[in-house]
Amino acid sequence: MTTPNTPAPRLRFAPSPTGYLHVGGARTALFNWLWARKTGGTFLLRIEDTDKARSTDESTRAIFEGLTWLGLDWDEEVVFQGANLERHRRDADRLLASGYAYRDFTTAEELDRLRKDAEARGETFTFDRRLAELHPDELERRLERGDPYTIRFRVPEGTTEWHDLVHGRIAFPNKDIDDFIVLRSDRTPIYNHAVVSDDIAMGITLVMRGDDHISNTPKQILLYEALGEPIPDFAHIPMIHGMDGKKLSKRRGAVAVGDYQHMGILPSAMRNFLALLGWSPGDDVEVMSQAEMITRFSGEGLLKKAAVFDLKKLEWMNGQHMMLTPIAELEAYLRPFVLQAGLATEAQLTERHSWWLQLLELLRVRARTVTDLVRQAQPYFADALTYDEAAVAKHWKDAPATAGHLDSVATTLETTEWDATAMETALRTLAEARGIGTGKLFQPLRVALTGMAESPGIFDVLVLLGRDTSLGRIRAAVNRLGGVP
RNA sequence: GGCGGUAUCGUCUAGGGGACUAGGACACAGCCCUCUCAAGGCUGGAACACGGGUUCGAAUCCCGUUACCGCUACCA
Numbered sequence: 001m002t003t004p005n006t007p008a009p010r011l012r013f014a015p016s017p018t019g020y021l022h023v024g025g026a027r028t029a030l031f032n033w034l035w036a037r038k039t040g041g042t043f044l045l046r047i048e049d050t051d052k053a054r055s056t057d058e059s060t061r062a063i064f065e066g067l068t069w070l071g072l073d074w075d076e077e078v079v080f081q082g083a084n085l086e087r088h089r090r091d092a093d094r095l096l097a098s099g100y101a102y103r104d105f106t107t108a109e110e111l112d113r114l115r116k117d118a119e120a121r122g123e124t125f126t127f128d129r130r131l132a133e134l135h136p137d138e139l140e141r142r143l144e145r146g147d148p149y150t151i152r153f154r155v156p157e158g159t160t161e162w163h164d165l166v167h168g169r170i171a172f173p174n175k176d177i178d179d180f181i182v183l184r185s186d187r188t189p190i191y192n193h194a195v196v197s198d199d200i201a202m203g204i205t206l207v208m209r210g211d212d213h214i215s216n217t218p219k220q221i222l223l224y225e226a227l228g229e230p231i232p233d234f235a236h237i238p239m240i241h242g243m244d245g246k247k248l249s250k251r252r253g254a255v256a257v258g259d260y261q262h263m264g265i266l267p268s269a270m271r272n273f274l275a276l277l278g279w280s281p282g283d284d285v286e287v288m289s290q291a292e293m294i295t296r297f298s299g300e301g302l303l304k305k306a307a308v309f310d311l312k313k314l315e316w317m318n319g320q321h322m323m324l325t326p327i328a329e330l331e332a333y334l335r336p337f338v339l340q341a342g343l344a345t346e347a348q349l350t351e352r353h354s355w356w357l358q359l360l361e362l363l364r365v366r367a368r369t370v371t372d373l374v375r376q377a378q379p380y381f382a383d384a385l386t387y388d389e390a391a392v393a394k395h396w397k398d399a400p401a402t403a404g405h406l407d408s409v410a411t412t413l414e415t416t417e418w419d420a421t422a423m424e425t426a427l428r429t430l431a432e433a434r435g436i437g438t439g440k441l442f443q444p445l446r447v448a449l450t451g452m453a454e455s456p457g458i459f460d461v462l463v464l465l466g467r468d469t470s471l472g473r474i475r476a477a478v479n480r481l482g483g484v485p
Numbered sequence: 486g487g488c489g490g491u492a493u494c495g496u497c498u499a500g501g502g503g504a505c506u507a508g509g510a511c512a513c514a515g516c517c518c519u520c521u522c523a524a525g526g527c528u529g530g531a532a533c534a535c536g537g538g539u540u541c542g543a544a545u546c547c548c549g550u551u552a553c554c555g556c557u558a559c560c561a
Binding site: 016048050051107108111112115122124148170171172180185190191194195210212213215216238241243246273276285303306314315317363368376391427437439442445452454456457459 | 512555
């Protein structure tokens with residue numbers, strides 16, 4: 001947990017395009033981005049598409065879209081790992097030439113058999129370097145014959161250690177590291193080799209990634225040393241778990257950032273929430289804007305413990321951001337959702353812009369998600385009301401009496417100025433005159449106006465709906481209730 | 486199995502030897518506000534995994550145990 005060793009570090013996020021952008025990956029990207037933006041460093045994106053069988057263009061697109069949605073912009077061109085195959089091979093051959101690696105003609109089948117045998121004996125299989133040792137004549141013969149071989153790294157004696165920026169010193173005795181394969185027999189690189197080769201080529205000075213890579217790190221450091229390259233800083237951040245404490249999975253809720261987008265979570269809230277999973281600003285501040293986050297971010301606040309993803313808290317956070325986001329910005333984000341729900345057309349929203357903003361102001365404090373807000377906005381756009389059964393059952397219980405109350409409300413309102421204060425005075429007077437509590441008048445009215453039991457203040461609703469619609473709805477309610485007795 | 490990492494309320498976390506009868510937030514319960522729902526305010530229950538040390542003194546340092554996670558592939 002110290003400061004990086006260069007004033008302007010180069011960092012990267014390196015996902016493999018084998019699915020959607022996972023929230024864990026998104027959080028890794030966020031921390032890399034935050035660090036780069038905080039320090040004036042560079043944030044790069046590398047798509048690790050070497051696993052052709054599992055990589056898809058669609059996944060690559062999903063990663064771009066997810067990052068863009070979150071507002072995580074990357075610098076320079078995107079690097080596609082698959083395009084660097086030649087360099088991966090060259091680096092492996094360099095290792096071979098310098099003696100840091102050797103050819104191994106053992107076939108996958110043989111290896112498999114050896115492993116099974118060891119297992120049967122109750123032993124742990126470790127690759128014995130002598131297996132690959134060949135007489136020079138034999139080696140030449142095999143080479144001439146074109147026998148396939150892998151290139152294995154010759155792990156030296158000693159200990160490999162580094163000062164992890166979040167964990168402090170971590171050390172691995174080299175004897176626990178097998179001579180690992182660097183280049184497969186088809187001359188494609190193995191993960192650790194491709195990563196190191198690319199990170200070197202990209203000039204990465206700080207590798208920040210999930211702590212599931214801790215045990216890969218010594219192998220990578222060995223590779224840097226063998227290649228004669230400077231070793232970058234490493235920062236291993238904790239994983240994100242599901243509510244059951246296990247790894248986040250599709251089975252137990254949404255894992256793709258796109259899922260949260262569709263749920264109506266704001267990017268700023270998602271970013272804020274994710275940042276607080278594995279990082280703490282050090283004080284009690286929770287809700288932060290993007291600028292505040294960058295200001296407050298520091299490697300010191302990076303935590304070691306895996307965090308559990310709590311949807312309830314995300315929703316609360318989203319509610320906070322719904323309230324705090326500048327109204328114009330919120331409106332712009334909301335617009336597509338409103339259009340998609342069929343509440344209004346683009347033209348209508350533009351035409352009634354200030355009315356729409358007023359509605360938004362009233363709904364934003366009572367909605368936790370964008371989709372929730374759209375649902376609540378429905379009665380203000382729809383021509384025909386749909387009545388919520390529970391609301392009707394609760395507030396329109398006594399039909400004749402309710403019809404009477406609502407009829408008197410309509411009559412009163414017809415001669416009242418269409419102004420919130422004026423209407424409030426009039427209706428409160430009316431309730432008193434009829435000898436009932438205001439709730440007995442306002443609640444049935446709310447159902448008549450919105451079809452729902454919850455809404456903004458009833459006088460705001462009247463103003464928002466306007467005179468004609470309001471009176472029309474009240475009359476319709478009276479009819480629906482069987483008319484005035 | 487071996488190696489590595491982690492361990493404070495249900496959850497996110499503050500805490501880095503005495504300020505801790507352990508603070509904040511989400512969630513939960515109650516109250517206030519109130520035309521409803523939110524928002525907001527107040528109150529409450531709720532945690533230092535266990536065992537040894539070190540020390541005058543440990544949530545904080547060390548060791549062990551346990552639990553969880555990761556790596557241990559010609560996966561990434």
